[in-house]
Amino acid sequence: MSNSQPLNPYIQLESPAHRLDSRIKLSLVFVYILTINLIPHAVWVVFPILFSVNLSLAVVSGIGIKKLLKRSLWVLPFVIAVFPLLFSIRGNTWFEITLLGFSFTASWEGLERLLSIVLKAWFSIQAAIILVSTTKFEGILKGLRWMKIPKLLVAVIGLMWRYLFVLVAEAKRLLVARSSRSSDLPDFHSGGSMIWRAQVTGYMAGNLLLRSIERSDRVYMAMLSRGYDGEVRMDNDRVLSRKEIHILLIGILICVCLFVLSLYFGGAF
Amino acid sequence: MSYVIRIKSLSYRYPDQQIGLNGVDLTILPGEKVALVGANGAGKSTLIHHLNGILIGEGDVNILGMTVEKKNLKRIRGKVGVVFQNPDDQLFSSTVYEDVAYGPIYQGLNKQEVKKRVAEALSMVGMQDYIDRNSYYLSIGEKKRVSIATVLSMQPEFLVMDEPTSGLDPRARRELINLLQQLPQTMLIATHDLDLVEKILPRTVIMYRGQVVVDGPTSQIIPDSNLLENYGL
Numbered sequence: 001m002s003n004s005q006p007l008n009p010y011i012q013l014e015s016p017a018h019r020l021d022s023r024i025k026l027s028l029v030f031v032y033i034l035t036i037n038l039i040p041h042a043v044w045v046v047f048p049i050l051f052s053v054n055l056s057l058a059v060v061s062g063i064g065i066k067k068l069l070k071r072s073l074w075v076l077p078f079v080i081a082v083f084p085l086l087f088s089i090r091g092n093t094w095f096e097i098t099l100l101g102f103s104f105t106a107s108w109e110g111l112e113r114l115l116s117i118v119l120k121a122w123f124s125i126q127a128a129i130i131l132v133s134t135t136k137f138e139g140i141l142k143g144l145r146w147m148k149i150p151k152l153l154v155a156v157i158g159l160m161w162r163y164l165f166v167l168v169a170e171a172k173r174l175l176v177a178r179s180s181r182s183s184d185l186p187d188f189h190s191g192g193s194m195i196w197r198a199q200v201t202g203y204m205a206g207n208l209l210l211r212s213i214e215r216s217d218r219v220y221m222a223m224l225s226r227g228y229d230g231e232v233r234m235d236n237d238r239v240l241s242r243k244e245i246h247i248l249l250i251g252i253l254i255c256v257c258l259f260v261l262s263l264y265f266g267g268a269f
Numbered sequence: 270m271s272y273v274i275r276i277k278s279l280s281y282r283y284p285d286q287q288i289g290l291n292g293v294d295l296t297i298l299p300g301e302k303v304a305l306v307g308a309n310g311a312g313k314s315t316l317i318h319h320l321n322g323i324l325i326g327e328g329d330v331n332i333l334g335m336t337v338e339k340k341n342l343k344r345i346r347g348k349v350g351v352v353f354q355n356p357d358d359q360l361f362s363s364t365v366y367e368d369v370a371y372g373p374i375y376q377g378l379n380k381q382e383v384k385k386r387v388a389e390a391l392s393m394v395g396m397q398d399y400i401d402r403n404s405y406y407l408s409i410g411e412k413k414r415v416s417i418a419t420v421l422s423m424q425p426e427f428l429v430m431d432e433p434t435s436g437l438d439p440r441a442r443r444e445l446i447n448l449l450q451q452l453p454q455t456m457l458i459a460t461h462d463l464d465l466v467e468k469i470l471p472r473t474v475i476m477y478r479g480q481v482v483v484d485g486p487t488s489q490i491i492p493d494s495n496l497l498e499n500y501g502l
Contacts, residue, residue, distance in 0.1 A: 173355075173357075173358045174358075174361045176323055176353075176358070177353070177358055177359050177360070177361050178361060178371070179323070179346075180321055180323065180346060180351050181346065181371055181372040181375065181419060181420070181423065182343065182346060182372075182375050183343050183344065183345075183346035183347030183348075183372065183375065183376055183423060184343040184344060184347060184375075184376060184377070185347055185376045185377065185378075186344075188376055188377035188378065189377045190343065190375060190376055190377045191375060191377070192374050192375050192377070196374060200361075200362065200367075200371065203361065203362045203363045203367060204361050204362075206363065207361050207362070207363070207405065210405060211357070211405075
């Protein structure tokens with residue numbers, strides 16, 4: 001398992017998940033995430049099933065459970081964002097706190113909503129991680145085109161991805177240059193003032209922008225000179241096999257079953 | 270301590286597990302001017318990046334009595350001035366003054382001393398009239414000179430340069446060689462420019478596949494075309 005580009009989430013491996021056509025994978029993940037987010041709140045019985053599905057996919061794809069859980073920690077900032085739900089949803093009181101003269105009441109219903117949203121976000125991110133770890137970026141673009149996402153939008157996403165690497169490479173060079181000249185002398189307080197450091201960082205940000213724009217222009221000219229006309233060409237012509245269509249249909253059926261099950265346990269029937 | 274750098278059994282692998290350095294041994298004495306030559310991919314730049322701790326491999330790298338390790342890096346970076354091959358990798362501020370002043374300001378020197386150092390460094394490289402110009406819009410020869418000034422202003426004891434003459438037109442190259450000849454510091458210059466080596470660097474070290482394979486007087490090594498060809502030069 002190797003990944004020499006730290007920004008690129010794709011993990012080069014041989015697995016059924018890697019071999020599956022990217023159009024099928026993207027469609028399945030899209031339907032799966034939609035299902036997760038349509039499931040009513042606090043239907044706890046469905047959540048272990050979703051978690052098991054994700055863990056099984058992590059094992060089958062060779063990513064491994066540990067890596068999946070580690071990468072899915074991206075959900076943490078989201079927890080902070082939805083934390084106020086605990087206090088904003090009215091219901092049976094769980095506890096009360098007083099802060100700066102204001103009284104806050106946490107409700108059990110708020111806790112249920114908070115946990116449901118966090119778990120759904122976590123499972124959705126896990127699904128997305130499995131997708132990007134097993135699919136090359138070109139494959140994702142191909143899938144997006146197949147799903148009839150507008151050509152211009154797909155081209156913008158593709159270029160953003162390419163330029164992200166350009167930007168990171170330029171930023172790394174600037175940081176190496178700066179740290180190579182960040183030295184100290186005996187008996188002197190090194191590091192400069194906070195304002196000066198902020199100023200230097202500001203210069204660097206401006207410099208980075210300037211370089212990135214010029215570098216991107218050069219990359220774009222190189223692309224134009226090799227026939228780029230606004231769309232990245234991909235081997236999109238292969239017709240999906242009957243087996244692949246079956247996999248897609250079975251996957252959608254499983255998602256529908258999960259949704260119906262959640263409605264049943266959520267009291268809709 | 271009678272050396273500026275002493276490297277023993279230095280090895281380094283890139284993140285993709287390719288070998289960058291494979292047991293490098295090298296000692297440079299004070300005042301020496303050394304050429305580091307080798308074919309592309311021989312490990313010259315990788316070695317240079319170990320001299321101020323941008324990369325840290327396995328083995329012992331000692332600079333002026335200090336081991337290159339995290340706790341010594343800031344002190345070492347004040348002693349070793351590294352000039353990168355691409356001057357755009359060296360310059361990150363909005364004006365030439367800001368770029369050249371970065372090192373001395375970081376070291377905590379007072380304003381007057383910083384100004385004095387900047388003026389001295391720019392005058393050494395003949396760029397004193399460019400002090401308020403934006404570094405980004407200078408010609409490549411001018412950028413190279415300013416890059417050298419950015420490390421000279423820190424008054425390093427040891428200068429390390431990666432391909433200082435690459436990309437320069439003949440006149441800019443000539444001027445740069447004259448400038449390098451005048452600098453008093455101990456020097457290690459990685460280059461493909463064998464003419465530069467013959468002119469100003471009395472000792473030559475040849476690297477091949479991550480190892481130092483030849484180390485001796487330039488006057489014996491450079492005329493030996495068979496030896497150079499053997500190592501891809």
